Amino acid sequence: MSILKKVRSVNALYAGLDKEIAIFQSKTSLHCKAGCGKCCTHAEVDASPLEFIPWAFNLFLNGTAATTLDELNSKESAICHIYEPLSIVDSGSGKCSDYVYRGLICRLFGYGANRDKFGEMRLATCKIIKETQAENFEAAQKAMKEGLYVPIFTDYYMKLSQIDFKLGNQIVPVNKALKIALEEVLQFYAYRPFPRGFKDCA
Numbered sequence: 001m002s003i004l005k006k007v008r009s010v011n012a013l014y015a016g017l018d019k020e021i022a023i024f025q026s027k028t029s030l031h032c033k034a035g036c037g038k039c040c041t042h043a044e045v046d047a048s049p050l051e052f053i054p055w056a057f058n059l060f061l062n063g064t065a066a067t068t069l070d071e072l073n074s075k076e077s078a079i080c081h082i083y084e085p086l087s088i089v090d091s092g093s094g095k096c097s098d099y100v101y102r103g104l105i106c107r108l109f110g111y112g113a114n115r116d117k118f119g120e121m122r123l124a125t126c127k128i129i130k131e132t133q134a135e136n137f138e139a140a141q142k143a144m145k146e147g148l149y150v151p152i153f154t155d156y157y158m159k160l161s162q163i164d165f166k167l168g169n170q171i172v173p174v175n176k177a178l179k180i181a182l183e184e185v186l187q188f189y190a191y192r193p194f195p196r197g198f199k200d201c202a
């Protein structure tokens with residue numbers, strides 16, 4: 001499958017998920033605290049390269065894929081390369097600098113669920129939401145038990161691997177996922193013509 005087809009398939013998956021999340025948010029009133037970027041600062045954010053293929057392709061079209069790959073190769077911090085803290089002193093406040101192209105994990109976290117060992121749905125969300133929106137969080141957990149639809153992590157990761165098993169099934173630290181996604185796009189176009197209408201990519 002070409003990179004363009006993969007990008008379109010991943011974007012189509014995201015479009016459906018975004019709608020499901022919007023419905024879930026409106027029914028539960030759960031929401032991220034404005035300006036909070038705490039979950040992006042965790043060193044243990046893991047992702048698959050495929051979920052960042054649209055991000056990597058966009059960088060390629062803008063001509064910044066190769067330089068971003070260089071930055072990632074020399075990066076020592078495990079914090080997501082795309083994360084932009086508000087200030088050096090308060091790294092927990094900030095934002096995703098490429099929100100439109102964020103990965104699957106970034107979309108699911110907070111508004112997606114996992115099944116526990118008893119088969120019950122558990123919302124995978126952060127401590128801040130659990131503590132500051134405790135009532136809504138408990139109500140959401142109850143509503144899920146009673147049948148409220150919630151996107152499920154494993155279902156979405158399965159759908160992702162159906163697009164490209166190798167790139168979708170590899171779960172690695174987020175910066176490695178970004179790196180592999182960029183390498184994949186750059187290698188694909190190394191000996192192929194650039195996408196139509198683009199001359200100076202990479």
Ligand code: SF4
Nearest residue numbers: 040080082083096106
């Ligand atoms: S891609 Fe954006 S939303 Fe996802 S972890 Fe990185 S900074 Fe956070």
